Amino acid sequence: MYNREFNNKSNPLEFEYPSEKGRLILKGGRVVDPKNKVDGIFDVEVVGDRVVGLGAEIVPASADRTVDCTGLVVMPGIIDIHLHIGDLFDISNNPLMKAAKEGVTTALSPGAGNTFMSPSLLGAESDRGLPINTGVYIGAAAALATRLTNDELVALIEGGLDSETASLKLSGNTITNSTAGNMIGIKEHKGHFILPDEAIERLFDITSRGKTIFMTHTQQAEHAEHLARLSKGRPFHLGHATAAGCGSFGDAVSEFERVLSLVDSNITAEFVSSMLLENYGRHDGLKINPRVQESAFKALSDKKVKLLVSDGQSAAVMKGFGNSADNIPAIFRLSSLGVLSLTDAVATMTSEAAGFLSLRTGNEIFSEKFGHLGKGAYANITVADPNVKRCVYTVVNGKIVSFDENVIHSGFSAGRFICKYGALKKTGAGDINLYGKHSEI
Numbered sequence: 194m195y196n197r198e199f200n201n202k203s204n205p206l207e208f209e210y211p212s213e214k215g216r217l218i219l220k221g222g223r224v225v226d227p228k229n230k231v232d233g234i235f236d237v238e239v240v241g242d243r244v245v246g247l248g249a250e251i252v253p254a255s256a257d258r259t260v261d262c263t264g265l266v267v268m269p270g271i272i273d274i275h276l277h278i279g280d281l282f283d284i285s286n287n288p289l290m291k292a293a294k295e296g297v298t299t300a301l302s303p304g305a306g307n308t309f310m311s312p313s314l315l316g317a318e319s320d321r322g323l324p325i326n327t328g329v330y331i332g333a334a335a336a337l338a339t340r341l342t343n344d345e346l347v348a349l350i351e352g353g354l355d356s357e358t359a360s361l362k363l364s365g366n367t368i369t370n371s372t373a374g375n376m377i378g379i380k381e382h383k384g385h386f387i388l389p390d391e392a393i394e395r396l397f398d399i400t401s402r403g404k405t406i407f408m409t410h411t412q413q414a415e416h417a418e419h420l421a422r423l424s425k426g427r428p429f430h431l432g433h434a435t436a437a438g439c440g441s442f443g444d445a446v447s448e449f450e451r452v453l454s455l456v457d458s459n460i461t462a463e464f465v466s467s468m469l470l471e472n473y474g475r476h477d478g479l480k481i482n483p484r485v486q487e488s489a490f491k492a493l494s495d496k497k498v499k500l501l502v503s504d505g506q507s508a509a510v511m512k513g514f515g516n517s518a519d520n521i522p523a524i525f526r527l528s529s530l531g532v533l534s535l536t537d538a539v540a541t542m543t544s545e546a547a548g549f550l551s552l553r554t555g556n557e558i559f560s561e562k563f564g565h566l567g568k569g570a571y572a573n574i575t576v577a578d579p580n581v582k583r584c585v586y587t588v589v590n591g592k593i594v595s596f597d598e599n600v601i602h603s604g605f606s607a608g609r610f611i612c613k614y615g616a617l618k619k620t621g622a623g624d625i626n627l628y629g630k631h632s633e634i
């Protein structure tokens with residue numbers, strides 16, 4: 194162990210942890226990297242928070258850390274663009290820790306109740322140390338509830354709202370005003386609030402001009418069709434689209450087909466991983482009709498729908514329809530059934546998710562540095578056992594944060610805060626003195 198002798202220090206206050214300056218080498222796994230068209234046995238070399246490259250046989254030096262990945266699949270870190278880690282983030286962080294164990298390296302949380310405080314609340318937790326990358330969608334009702342005009346909301350999303358306008362029209366809290374724009378999108382959620390058409394029009398205007406994701410709660414075909422009519426070519430994303438195939442609002446098969454028929458280049462959709470497994474869904478979520486699952490498989494193999502999400506988390510107060518434990522099994526099942534090649538199945542939660550984030554936010558950093566294992570990518574890596582279909586290692590920004598489904602404390606500070614500007618190492622919200630007079634951050 195790392196005792197004083199090891200550190201060669203006589204004063205325990207000068208204790209130093211062993212250097213992490215050496216490389217992290219993931220040895221001998223089957224590397225599946227869809228973006229770079231790699232599928233083969235390779236070593237992966239990581240220095241700091243970046244992937245340096247792949248090699249047939251990378252020989253470790255004395256300071257290097259080596260992880261044996263023989264028999265395992267090494268894929269880019271799972272990006273789960275729909276994973277509930279809490280509304281307002283004051284409930285517990287267990288959903289997030291669970292996601293880390295299950296191979297999620299980036300979780301974007303679409304809480305219906307998320308207000309403009311949410312980026313500061315989650316940002317403060319991220320600043321204090323979270324094992325995975327996290328980001329947040331604002332609930333649509335809250336996003337429209339202030340005195341800000343559409344133009345000012347666009348400025349907020351783009352990072353250009355001046356502090357005077359913010360203090361007059363957004364909030365009286367400088368922390369909120371400084372961080373409210375750190376969103377990844379806005380969630381329209383008919384399950385929790387029913388917006389008038391004028392409000393939905395405002396959402397389309399704000400999200401299309403400000404370039405942020407417009408996600409909707411998809412369960413009723415009629416509502417999805419209504420949104421499609423109002424969209425007039427502006428983008429929106431059908432959240433958990435498979436939930437339309439549960440029969441909550443009519444015949445499951447026809448409801449799902451109606452939703453699927455809306456998908457085009459502006460209207461994208463995601464499927465819930467739990468609903469693609471043998472049980473057709475979670476007992477604490479929703480189960481789809483077996484014929485809907487066949488239809489969902491066809492939409493995936495036709496590349497009409499390219500994104501999987503967990504819509505987790507089970508065992509959480511604010512939860513969705515699925516569970517991040519089902520992400521890796523769904524990826525392997527799609528491959529073993531021949532619905533998708535393993536490469537294309539992995540892509541649904543890696544390169545496709547990163548590409549979607551870049552497309553909708555206009556920020557190329559997501560496709561350049563996330564969702565692949567090429568040189569210079571952030572070292573977000575998920576290592577899974579294809580036999581038991583479970584995560585073995587989760588690596589976030591070059592740090593191992595989970596091993597055999599145990600979160601490792603030394604990885605607690607690995608996560609960054611994700612918003613349309615990219616991956617923030619610090620949001621500043623965690624450094625503010627709550628009881629003193631605030632200054633602008």
Ligand SMILES: [Zn+2]
Pocket residue numbers: 382384409410411432433513
């Ligand atoms: Zn929903």
Ligand SMILES: [Zn+2]
Pocket residue numbers: 275277303432433504512513514
């Ligand atoms: Zn959800």
